[in-house]
Amino acid sequence: xxxxxxxxxxxxxxxxxxxxxxxxxxxxxxxGKIYGFVHLYVGExxxxxxxxxNLRKDDYITSTHRGHGHxxxxxxxLKLMMAELFGRKTGYCKGKGGSMHIADVELGILGxxxxxxxxxxxxxxxxxxxxxxxxxQVAVCFFGDGASNQGTFHEALNLxxxxxxxxxxxxxxxxxxISMSQKKSxxxxxxxxxxxxxxxxxxxxxxxDVLAVYEAAGEAIKRARSGEGPTLLECKTYRxxxxxxxxxxxxxxxxxxxxxxxxxxIPRFENELAKMGILAPDQAQTIKAEIGKLIDEAVKFAExxxxxxxxxxxxxxxxx
Amino acid sequence: MRKLTxxxxxxxxxxxxxxxxxxxxxxxxxxxxxxxCFGVTAGLIEEFGPDRVRDTPITESAIVGSSVGAAATGxxxxxxxxxxxxxxxxMDQIFNQAAKMRYMFGGKAKVPMVLRMPCGAGGSAAAxxxxxxxxxxMHVPGLKVVAPSMPYDAKGLLISSIRDDNPVVFIxxxxxxxxxxxxxxxxxxxxxxxxxxxxxxxxxxxxATMAMVHRALxxxxxxxxxxxxxxVVDPRTLQPxxxxxxxxxxxxxxRAVIVHEAVKFAGxxxxxxxxxxxxxFDYLDAPIKRVAAPFTPVPFSPPLxxxxxxxxEKITSAVKALLQE
Ligand SMILES: Cc1ncc(C[n+]2csc(CCOP(=O)(O)OP(=O)(O)O)c2C)c(N)n1
Numbered sequence: 001x002x003x004x005x006x007x008x009x010x011x012x013x014x015x016x017x018x019x020x021x022x023x024x025x026x027x028x029x030x031x032g033k034i035y036g037f038v039h040l041y042v043g044e045x046x047x048x049x050x051x052x053x054n055l056r057k058d059d060y061i062t063s064t065h066r067g068h069g070h071x072x073x074x075x076x077x078l079k080l081m082m083a084e085l086f087g088r089k090t091g092y093c094k095g096k097g098g099s100m101h102i103a104d105v106e107l108g109i110l111g112x113x114x115x116x117x118x119x120x121x122x123x124x125x126x127x128x129x130x131x132x133x134x135x136x137q138v139a140v141c142f143f144g145d146g147a148s149n150q151g152t153f154h155e156a157l158n159l160x161x162x163x164x165x166x167x168x169x170x171x172x173x174x175x176x177x178i179s180m181s182q183k184k185s186x187x188x189x190x191x192x193x194x195x196x197x198x199x200x201x202x203x204x205x206x207x208x209d210v211l212a213v214y215e216a217a218g219e220a221i222k223r224a225r226s227g228e229g230p231t232l233l234e235c236k237t238y239r240x241x242x243x244x245x246x247x248x249x250x251x252x253x254x255x256x257x258x259x260x261x262x263x264x265x266i267p268r269f270e271n272e273l274a275k276m277g278i279l280a281p282d283q284a285q286t287i288k289a290e291i292g293k294l295i296d297e298a299v300k301f302a303e304x305x306x307x308x309x310x311x312x313x314x315x316x317x318x319x320x
Numbered sequence: 321m322r323k324l325t326x327x328x329x330x331x332x333x334x335x336x337x338x339x340x341x342x343x344x345x346x347x348x349x350x351x352x353x354x355x356x357c358f359g360v361t362a363g364l365i366e367e368f369g370p371d372r373v374r375d376t377p378i379t380e381s382a383i384v385g386s387s388v389g390a391a392a393t394g395x396x397x398x399x400x401x402x403x404x405x406x407x408x409x410x411m412d413q414i415f416n417q418a419a420k421m422r423y424m425f426g427g428k429a430k431v432p433m434v435l436r437m438p439c440g441a442g443g444s445a446a447a448x449x450x451x452x453x454x455x456x457x458m459h460v461p462g463l464k465v466v467a468p469s470m471p472y473d474a475k476g477l478l479i480s481s482i483r484d485d486n487p488v489v490f491i492x493x494x495x496x497x498x499x500x501x502x503x504x505x506x507x508x509x510x511x512x513x514x515x516x517x518x519x520x521x522x523x524x525x526x527x528a529t530m531a532m533v534h535r536a537l538x539x540x541x542x543x544x545x546x547x548x549x550x551x552v553v554d555p556r557t558l559q560p561x562x563x564x565x566x567x568x569x570x571x572x573x574x575r576a577v578i579v580h581e582a583v584k585f586a587g588x589x590x591x592x593x594x595x596x597x598x599x600x601f602d603y604l605d606a607p608i609k610r611v612a613a614p615f616t617p618v619p620f621s622p623p624l625x626x627x628x629x630x631x632x633e634k635i636t637s638a639v640k641a642l643l644q645e
Binding site: 035036037084087088089093095096097098099100101113114115116117146147149150151152177178179180184185186250251307308310312313314317 | 349350352353354357375377378379380381405406408409443444445446447448449614615616617619620621622623624627628
């Protein structure tokens, strides 16, 4: 598949944006400026990027507790995201949601989610809306290997299958649900194998190869847009950091982390782009510096933003 | 006496009951090497092995439902849900299966299981990880609901819960895990359904639960300086509720302020207030007051979250307002 240079560069920039955003979040969390639970996506950037490179603004996604990468890939505003993490009034959720609940409904982002497995039925419902309205929009549901053990996964996959809904279930298999390795939490090597039970295609792809993800997701999305129903796409990847910030990760061997770091999706794609003659090393540096500045601005915006005021506590409980 | 944190007191109760009774096992997400999300089950797998400290996939319905099945067939599970907020995922197994099995079977089964879970706001964990949902559970016939405020109570009540032949929901406020107090080393029990007077007083009764017991005690200390003597009653068990201890206190003080972190509307305080109105109306010199969270989900942003949780000041001003009536 020939991919335009612009798209390739967008994918590169997007992955770098996620990485730098996350690294900055780790810093500010450690400094006590970002509150609550923070689950970072470092290492998994290729999956959200490869999938979302196929999406339009009017498509939907549901995200997870590890949602920053999904939101950025779907076009989320860095300033509004950062302000939310800082708990400010100007944030995406007016300071009420935090990392695990950021949403931008106008961009089709139906929320990160603090409930593992909470997103499956919601994405299915978004797919229903698209089908009901006769549009060719699709809904992408991001989820972890651990989440696929929840009842909601099975119920939603089945419903999407029998109703032929345009939903792409994107499993980001980083091999762990907190401390539990996938080897212990399920008795099949691939999450994608579970698709067979619902007569849905199950596809496995190298989740650290952004182009492989892009192509596989492209197929699934084309299928969904043309009314052929859901796909379960499994991207094999790895998280480099703990489950949440502060997790000492006693449950996995250091060598395993080091092995996976050699497969880091960003330098890998950088090399490929260099080989294609699309990105010279100094250009990569320029891009990184540019993105660093955008993140500086986001942090400045967050820090200078006001806190929510006490009377806002009861606002937005009900629609009026 | 030896001081322990509430976290260690609960851990000790689990360890001692597992040693005493081979039918007791612990299960839940990350309860093994990880030691539980808050570290409550730390070290148990080293002593008891993976058969008795059973890590599960992320699968709350199956955690609760398998505990029901195991309990009905002779084991005594102690299951952990990482956060009380996740009971929504598993509610059918809790209220239609665990709670009703004995009744529906005409008394021919028992379900001796404990479901432990942390609740509460305070760490900006936001609306899906910070709730106080005890009222949902108090409403279900067949369940017992325990909600300790002190390490001593936590240990004795947990041992009683494990030995109880009914499904017991054992709620731990996550901001009390670090609270220290006197805890005897040997195993002991505290009867379920017995409230505790945490401080004697004569002008007003403050009925408070979990973390709010600590706030109420601070408020009582402040009120003391203003010459107001507050009695603080901690129900400790919300189902069954110890009406007698509460009523006896009202008979003495003639005034009641109920404090909890759950939202006020249809919260646990609604039941307590109604019970007092029904059983001790004639002893009241003023209307019952409730200090509780506003009717909103728990907000993320630290200043909003701080306003959400009832403060010492809100308690003292409620008491003062009541004394003016
Ligand atoms: C219903 C529910 N159960 C448990 C949790 C606690 N929890 C948060 S993330 C997580 C692990 C999720 O693992 P996985 O789905 O593989 O995603 P990953 O963290 O690996 O991205 C768990 C158990 C939760 N938030 N919601």
